[in-house]
Amino acid sequence: xxxxxxxxxxxxxxxxxxxxxxxxxxxxxxxxxxxxxxxxxxxxxxxxxxxxxxxxxxxxxxxxxxxxxxxxxxxxxxxxxxxxxxxxxxxxxxxxxxxxxxxxxxxxxxxxxxxxxxxxxxxxxxxxxxxxxxxxxxxxxxxxxxxxxxxxxxxx
Amino acid sequence: xxxxxxxxxxxxxxxxxxxxxxxxxxxxxxxxxxxxxxxxxxxxxxxxxxxxxxxxxxxxxxxxxxxxxxxxxxxxxxxxxxxxxxxxxxxxxxxxxxxxxxxxxxxxxxxxxxxxxxxxxxxxxxxxxxxxxxxxxxxxxxxxxxxxxxxxxxxxxxxxxxxxxxxxxxxxxxxxxxxxxxxxxxxxxxxxxxxxxxxxxxxxxxxxxxxxxxxxxxxxxxxxxxxxxxxxxxxxxxxxxxxxxxxxxxxxxxxxxxxxxxxxxxxxxxxxxxxxxxxxxxxxxxxxxxxxxxxxxxxxxxxxxxxxxxxxxxxxxxxxxxxxxxxxxxxxxxxxxxxxxxxxxxxxxxxxxxxxxxxxxxxxxxxxxxxxxxxxxxxxxxxxxxxxxxxxxxxxxxxxxxxxxxxxxxxxxxxxxxxxxxx
Ligand SMILES: Cc1ncc(COP(=O)(O)O)c(C=O)c1O
Numbered sequence: 001x002x003x004x005x006x007x008x009x010x011x012x013x014x015x016x017x018x019x020x021x022x023x024x025x026x027x028x029x030x031x032x033x034x035x036x037x038x039x040x041x042x043x044x045x046x047x048x049x050x051x052x053x054x055x056x057x058x059x060x061x062x063x064x065x066x067x068x069x070x071x072x073x074x075x076x077x078x079x080x081x082x083x084x085x086x087x088x089x090x091x092x093x094x095x096x097x098x099x100x101x102x103x104x105x106x107x108x109x110x111x112x113x114x115x116x117x118x119x120x121x122x123x124x125x126x127x128x129x130x131x132x133x134x135x136x137x138x139x140x141x142x143x144x145x146x147x148x149x150x151x152x153x154x155x156x
Numbered sequence: 157x158x159x160x161x162x163x164x165x166x167x168x169x170x171x172x173x174x175x176x177x178x179x180x181x182x183x184x185x186x187x188x189x190x191x192x193x194x195x196x197x198x199x200x201x202x203x204x205x206x207x208x209x210x211x212x213x214x215x216x217x218x219x220x221x222x223x224x225x226x227x228x229x230x231x232x233x234x235x236x237x238x239x240x241x242x243x244x245x246x247x248x249x250x251x252x253x254x255x256x257x258x259x260x261x262x263x264x265x266x267x268x269x270x271x272x273x274x275x276x277x278x279x280x281x282x283x284x285x286x287x288x289x290x291x292x293x294x295x296x297x298x299x300x301x302x303x304x305x306x307x308x309x310x311x312x313x314x315x316x317x318x319x320x321x322x323x324x325x326x327x328x329x330x331x332x333x334x335x336x337x338x339x340x341x342x343x344x345x346x347x348x349x350x351x352x353x354x355x356x357x358x359x360x361x362x363x364x365x366x367x368x369x370x371x372x373x374x375x376x377x378x379x380x381x382x383x384x385x386x387x388x389x390x391x392x393x394x395x396x397x398x399x400x401x402x403x404x405x406x407x408x409x410x411x412x413x414x415x416x417x418x419x420x421x422x423x424x425x426x427x428x429x430x431x432x433x434x435x436x437x438x439x440x441x442x443x444x445x446x447x448x449x450x451x452x453x454x455x456x457x458x459x460x461x462x463x464x465x466x467x468x469x470x471x472x473x474x475x476x477x478x479x480x481x482x483x484x485x486x487x488x489x490x491x492x493x494x495x496x497x498x499x500x501x502x503x504x505x506x507x508x509x510x511x512x513x514x515x516x517x518x519x520x521x522x523x524x525x526x527x528x529x530x531x532x533x534x535x536x537x538x539x540x541x542x543x544x545x546x547x548x549x550x551x552x553x554x555x556x557x558x559x560x561x562x563x564x565x566x567x568x569x570x571x572x573x574x575x576x577x578x579x
Contacts, residue, residue, distance in 0.1 A: 004189075005525055005576065009518075014577065018513075040517045041534040041541060041548040064547050066515035067577070129521060 008125040008132070009067060012075075017067030022060040022077035029058065035142030035153045037134050042069050046077075046142040054085045059143065066135055072123055073139030079116035085147050091116060092140050098124050099136050170476045175468065176557050178209040186527050195527030198562045203347055203375060203506055203553030204531050206400045208461075215460035216402065216453050227452055228426055228443075242452055245459035246442070252462050253392060254383040255409050262408040262415070262442040263450050267374040268297040270393035270408035271341070273445060274370055275301035277418040278339065284310035286338045291316040291324060291353075292543050293346040296536040298372045302341065316342070318543065322349035322498040329358065333365050340369045344376035344392075348535045348551065349498025350481070350506030352376065355387045363388065368414060374398055378555075379504035380474040384409050396454060400556075401461035405454035408445070415441035424448045465556070473556045477505035480554045480563060487567040493574065497549050505554035508535075511570070514577050516550040522576055523550075526569035 029047035036043050044063035051057050059077040064070075080088045093109035094117060126136045145153035176182050185194030199207060219241065225234035227242050250258040264270045282288075288302050292315050305311055314337070316329045324342075333340075340362045345352050359369045368390035376382055377394045384392045389409065396405040410418075420427060420438055424447030429437040438444045465473065484507055488494055493512040511519060520532035531551045534541050541548060552566055 002525075004187075005522060008521070009576070039533050040515075041538065042515075042517075043547070064515075066517035068518070070515075132517075132521065135517065 004128065008129055010122045010125065012122045013067060013071040016071035016074040020061075020070050020074035022074065023062065024060045025062055026058050026060050029060070031146040031149070033142045033145035033151050033153055035063075035138045035145070037065075037069070037138050039131075039134070040066065042066065042135070042138060044069070044073055044139050044142055046073070046139055046146050048143065048146045050085070050147065056080050056083050056085070056088055056147075061139055061142075065138065068123070068126060068132055068135040069138045072136045075120060075123070076139050076143060079113065079119060080143065083113070086110065087113065088147060089144065092144050095120050095123075095140060096137060099126050099133050101127075170468075170472055172476065172557065172559050176559075178211065178464075179207050179557050180210055180213070181207050182557060187525060195525075198526070198528040198565050200552040200554065200558065200562070200566060201529045201531050202378070202555030202558075203398070203551065205397045205403070206378065206555055207557065208402070208457075209400055209464050211464045212401055212457045212460045216457045219456040220453060224453070226449055238452060241459075242450070242455050245455045245462075248459050248462055249407055250409075252382075252466070253377075253407075253409055254385050256385050257412055259412045259441060260410050260415060262410065262445045263455060264406040264408055264445075265404060265451070266397070266406040267372065267393045267395035268301075268406070270395075270406045271298055271370070271372065272301045273408060273421045274341075274391055274393075274410070275305050277421045277445070278368075278414075279305040279309060279311075280419055282309050282311045282338050285336060286311045287314050287332075287334075287336045288312070289314045289316060289329070289332050289337055289340045289342070291318065291329075291342050293318055293322065293324075293349060293351065293537065293540045294341075294343055295347055295372065295374070296538070297374075298341055298343060299539070311338070312336075315539075318349070318351065318540075321500045322346065322351045322503075323500045324351065324353050324358075326354065326357065330361055333361060333367065335365070337362075337365065337367050340367055341372070342369070343372045343374075344382070345373070345379060345504050345506075346498065346537075346540075347375050347506065347553075348508050348537050348540055348549065349500060350375075350503035350508075351498060351500040352379075352502055352504055355389065359388045359390075375504060375506070379477060381470045390414055396458040396461065399458070399461050400464060402451075402454040402457035405451045405458055407458075410441070412441060415445070418444075420444055420447070422447045426450075468556060476556060477554045477558075480558055480560065481505045481507060483560050484552060484554070484563045484566065487563055488570065491567070491570055491574065494570070497544050497546065506551065507553070508549040508551045510546050510549050511574065514573060516548045518577065519550045519570070519573050522573045523566070523569040526565060526572065528566055528569045530566075 031048040042065035046061045049058035061073045090110040090112045094112045097106040126132045141153040188194030223237045225238045227239040314332045317325045362369045370391035373394040392409040397403040427447040497508040516532040533548045
């Protein structure tokens with residue numbers, strides 16, 4: 001029983017959940033979007049600083065959520081920094097597949113940062129806990145919405 | 157609902173093992189995995205929906221196998237038998253609520269539809285400047301229908317607060333009443349806090365101003381006897397699936413003299429006197445509000461559920477649940493960092509809590525691995541979550557089949573949550 005829980009809540013997740021990175025509101029952010037999960041009441045705001053070349057110079061978030069959603073948000077802010085919009089998008093789609101699909105169903109979303117995906121692998125345990133998938137993807141949806149210039153994302 | 161306060165040392169005589177044997181689902185285990193047996197199910201989510209006794213399952217099955225037909229429209233024997241069975245349940249529900257007349261019992265899809273019916277139909281007489289009084293601890297089912305009316309007809313919504321224990325602020329309620337208020341719609345028992353509201357007093361105060369009152373009894377009917385005549389409720393709603401009956405069926409009690417003045421909510425067959433393209437006339441209540449084929453089989457199931465609950469004794473059930481609540485409150489309160497949300501005196505068997513530094517969602521996932529079914533989240537009561545400054549809570553709700561041993565499992569699993577997250 002504890003094995004399944006350890007699979008879901010890996011040490012890295014517990015660490016990011018307790019001590020989230022980039023939990024702040026960067027004053028120079030030029031994009032932001034809210035993500036809400038109506039089922040559990042989790043709310044995040046993701047901030048992005050996008051430069052003229054479409055590169056994410058900074059990414060941060062505020063809000064409250066469970067260990068999974070907080071850790072996922074925290075790790076996301078780390079891995080998307082320095083990525084272009086397209087790279088961040090590919091990362092999001094690939095990560096989404098990781099959380100929702102078996103390996104043979106994963107699609108090619110263009111070149112992705114393999115090292116970032118390695119890190120994000122720790123979140124793949126949510127696949128065994130379908131109701132928790134939304135937790136893992138909530139901040140990502142908000143990040144994508146921010147880049148797309150929308151102010152709100154739902155984790156649908 | 158009477159308040160029953162047995163002491164901890166003398167649990168009431170109530171044969172919970174025999175009761176459990178009536179519920180087939182309670183024998184199952186969950187999370188069995190290769191080579192590992194599952195955990196016994198510890199179902200503490202009755203507030204969301206109750207499990208079903210064999211009596212209900214069998215009644216519905218037997219009815220479909222032996223007496224099923226559409227109702228109110230056949231001369232053949234089965235249609236008559238089915239009509240009688242269905243209408244008998246209406247009588248039974250009236251008796252269950254001590255309603256003065258069966259004509260005031262309207263069958264709907266669920267509590268949500270019962271409230272929407274009143275909002276849409278009674279609401280047609282309301283307009284800008286009129287006010288509806290709700291409380292901050294309402295379920296979304298008793299908020300959103302009124303907000304739709306606000307959007308459509310420009311009525312205002314006033315909200316009665318609760319104190320730190322979750323007790324309704326009666327003084328604030330009294331101050332809100334006045335000539336502008338056209339309806340009071342309050343819960344009889346909060347699905348999050350377990351608070352039981354003083355419905356009789358609430359109705360009396362409203363009636364002093366000539367204001368009708370609707371009570372959401374979705375949780376209250378489950379946890380103790382309800383007497384709509386004594387309360388003098390103008391409308392009272394509940395939902396069958398929380399009362400150990402099937403899904404798909406709700407009840408609206410309305411005083412017949414009020415229902416008679418209300419226009420239809422939906423149109424169709426079975427609710428009309430005569431139909432012509434020159435003009436259609438409608439039946440009297442309750443038929444006016446029951447267009448189309450109703451949930452016939454489900455009504456049979458509700459009838460069996462009421463028999464079942466009354467067979468055990470509603471006061472005995474309330475006492476048993478109170479014992480569990482008292483025991484669970486003691487056990488959980490002893491856990492460091494755990495805070496119980498909702499500590500009103502005389503509350504029903506619903507226990508919401510939060511733990512410092514651990515999100516309810518994570519609590520729910522971990523205890524589930526121990527077989528414990530809790531509800532976590534906002535419980536369809538977002539305004540209440542804000543009121544208590546929490547995003548969400550974990551909630552254990554007790555039913556007539558729960559045991560002290562299950563409360564022990566709950567407490568152990570919550571302790572394990574704390575260890576797991578190292579807090
Ligand atoms: C207090 C209260 N009111 C209304 C409802 C709505 O019940 P239903 O979904 O069956 O309409 C519920 C159940 O979730 C409830 O607890």
